[in-house]
Amino acid sequence: MGAPERAVLIVNPAAGQRHAEDGDLADCVRLLTAAGFDIDRRQTGTEGPTSADLAKSALAEGFRVVLVAGGDGTVAPAAIALLGTDATLGILPFGSYMNIANGLGIPLKPIDAARVIAERKVKRSDVGEVAGKVFFETCGIGIDADMFGAARLAERGRWGPAFRRIVRWATASSHRVDITVDGKTERHRVLQILVVNSPYYGWALPVVPKADMTDGLLDVAIFPRKGRLDLFRWMATIWHTGRPGRPPRVLRGKVIEIASSEALPVHADGQIAGRLPVTVRCCEGALRVFA
Numbered sequence: 392m393g394a395p396e397r398a399v400l401i402v403n404p405a406a407g408q409r410h411a412e413d414g415d416l417a418d419c420v421r422l423l424t425a426a427g428f429d430i431d432r433r434q435t436g437t438e439g440p441t442s443a444d445l446a447k448s449a450l451a452e453g454f455r456v457v458l459v460a461g462g463d464g465t466v467a468p469a470a471i472a473l474l475g476t477d478a479t480l481g482i483l484p485f486g487s488y489m490n491i492a493n494g495l496g497i498p499l500k501p502i503d504a505a506r507v508i509a510e511r512k513v514k515r516s517d518v519g520e521v522a523g524k525v526f527f528e529t530c531g532i533g534i535d536a537d538m539f540g541a542a543r544l545a546e547r548g549r550w551g552p553a554f555r556r557i558v559r560w561a562t563a564s565s566h567r568v569d570i571t572v573d574g575k576t577e578r579h580r581v582l583q584i585l586v587v588n589s590p591y592y593g594w595a596l597p598v599v600p601k602a603d604m605t606d607g608l609l610d611v612a613i614f615p616r617k618g619r620l621d622l623f624r625w626m627a628t629i630w631h632t633g634r635p636g637r638p639p640r641v642l643r644g645k646v647i648e649i650a651s652s653e654a655l656p657v658h659a660d661g662q663i664a665g666r667l668p669v670t671v672r673c674c675e676g677a678l679r680v681f682a
Contacts, residue, residue, distance in 0.1 A: 395429035396456060399449040401442050401469055402434045403461030403485070416460055419483055419505035426509035428456065435465065443468035450478060458508065460501070462486015463528075467660065470678055471525050474518065479679040481508040491527045494589030494604045495682040508681040515676030516604050519588045519659070521669050526659035527604075529592045530671050533566065533583035533655050568651045568667070572611060572644035579640070585612040586647055586671045599641060607675040611647055613640040647671040 400420070420430055431454075433445050440448075442459060446469040449457050457473060458481040459466045470480050470491070482492045483501045495516060498504050519526045565580045585592070587610040590602040599610045650668035657664045 395424075395427055397454055398423070398428045398430050398456035398458055398481070399445065399454045400430045400432045400458045400460065401445045401449075401465070402432060403442065403459075403465040404434060415501045416483070416485070419460070419501050422502065422505045423458070423509060428509075430458070435461075441468055442466070443472045445469070446472035450476060455479065456481065458483060460485050463489060463491055466491055467527055470518075470527065470680075473679070474525065474674070474677045477679070479513055479681060481681045483508075488591075490589050490591040493591045494528070494602070495680060497682050510681075512681065513679050514605050514682040516678040516680050516682070517588060517607060517609075518674045518677045519586060519609055519671055520674055521586075521657060521659050521671045522664040524659040524662055524664045525674075526588060528587070528589045528660050529598070530586040530660075530664070531583065531658050532568075532586075532649060532667065532669075533581060566651055566653050566655060568649060568655075570611065570613065570642070571648040571650075572642045573646055577613075577642070579613055579615040581614050583614055584649065586610070586649075587612055588673070605676075607673060608643045608645060609647060609671065609673045611642040611644070613642070615640055645673045645675070 402416070420432075423430060433440075433449075435442050435445065442461065442465045446457050446459075450472065455478045457469060457478055459469045460483040462484075463486055465486070466480075466482055466489075473480055481504075482489075482495075482497055483504050484492045484497070484499045485501060489497075489499055492504065493499060495514060497507055516527075519530055521530050565582050567578065567580050568584065570577050570579065570584065585598060587599045587602045589604055590597055590600050592598045599612050602610045648668070648670050654666040656666055657669050
């Protein structure tokens with residue numbers, strides 16, 4: 392074996408329902424050290440640094456392997472910092488819901504994920520981009536974005552605007568929307584649209600099970616003429632069975648343009664990304680990842 396390969400390990404010490412201080416992490420580090428990685432461990436904090444800060448510092452210091460132990464909220468910012476570089480991301484799943492790892496076929500048991508990293512097999516993951524924001528899982532339009540917007544406002548203690556969003560979510564009617572996928576346009580009346588990169592979304596729900604994070608395409612899940620009760624039934628079916636019921640209309644493409652006469656809200660992995668009209672793009676193979 393040659394000289395050890397330098398790698399930064401970014402640790403979120405309190406990720407989701409599991410903790411990166413548990414014995415699993417020590418086992419992972421031992422396995423990766425034995426596999427020839429020279430690991431420099433660094434930790435996020437509530438007052439900083441963030442995983443994005445640590446990933447950027449690692450790049451500036453010449454590291455080309457960045458490992459992240461945490462949940463999607465820790466993994467995604469670090470991954471964004473690595474987009475378009477020759478650095479490779481390794482994911483050690485320690486979060487409650489690991490939609491990025493799950494979507495890439497990475498085992499959700501940390502020690503098994505460490506074995507994947509040790510094998511040094513690399514995939515190139517796609518990411519989505521909308522209004523200057525990157526998403527790994529889903530871009531949502533309509534009542535889905537109102538739900539996320541209310542949650543974000545509540546987190547910041549802005550209860551008045553959050554309540555107004557909840558009211559709007561509860562009373563919303565369907566909207567006529569033009570959806571153009573790689574130049575071909577369809578018109579639908581919808582409550583929501585999901586543009587999907589990972590097959591998993593939210594609470595690890597398999598919205599579009601055939602979605603592939605490495606195929607260079609995004610899946611557009613359209614809910615035509617579905618009322619709110621229909622959507623609830625659809626989500627309940629996923630929740631109880633782990634698979635969708637009657638699937639919505641699904642289109643696939645690289646560039647998705649969505650327009651409406653109404654300024655419907657848009658989110659990218661839960662972060663507000665403005666209102667319609669928007670153009671959503673697939674950034675093919677933008678992230679190197681051990682998978």
